[in-house]
Amino acid sequence: MKTEAFQNLLLKSAISVMACDGSIDDSEIAEIRNMADNEIYFMGFDIEKPFEETLGYIKENGKNAINEYLNELNQHQLNSKQELLLIEVLIRTIESDNKIEDSEIKFLQMVKSKLSVSEETIITQFPQQMKYLIDFHNYGLHEEFTDEIEFTSDN
Template sequence: MKTEAFQNLLLKSAISVMACDGSIDESEIAEIKNMADNEIYFMGYDIEEPFKTSLSYIKQNGKKAINEYLNELNQLNLNEKQELLLIEVLIRTIESDNKIEDSEVKFLQMVKSKLGISEETIITQFPKQMKYLIDFQNYGLHEEFTDEIEFTADN
């Protein structure tokens, strides 16, 4: 996958996991911007417009947008390094507000189920997150993200 397309995917992934609980915390936005400013995998990528566009689309379309993302992910052929970076971006976004919501874990598990990387490899890379990286609820078996996403007026 080309660099800009992968950067778009990482950004869309972060925005999707941030929004899937219907609450957009300032700390989540700050972490996404921090990654964009400081991580090599976002080097040279301007997130402003794609960020606004993706967030607006998710706010308008809710779980439909999340399922479109998951279907798109199913079509991609990422290498192991790209898959680990994707998981890292999701984890950093999930943990940025110091609340790990069930909908975020469900989304993470559904993303993991679309990837070719083994759970052992993921847990070896992210051992501190093992408690929610292991799919105890079998969310990865779900075909669709079914949680309703409703944003409050201040989100």
């Protein structure tokens, strides 16, 4: 996958997992900006416009936007390094507000189910997150994300 398209996918992934619980914490936004500013995989990528557009789209379309993202993920040909970077971005975003919500875990499992990298490889790469990287609830088998996403007025 070309660099800019991959950067867009990473950003959309981070925003989707941040928004899937209907709550957008400042620490989640700060972590996404931190990754964009400091990680080589975002180097040279201006996140401002795509960030606002993606977040606005998810706020408007809720779980439908999340399901569109999950369906779109099937169309990308990611290599194993890109898949692990995608998982890393999701984990960092999920953990940034120190609250791990069920909807975020469900989203993570659904993304994992669309990747070709093995669960063993993911857990070896992220052993501290094993407790929610293993899909105990079979979320990865779900065809679509069904949690309603309702934003409170302060989001």
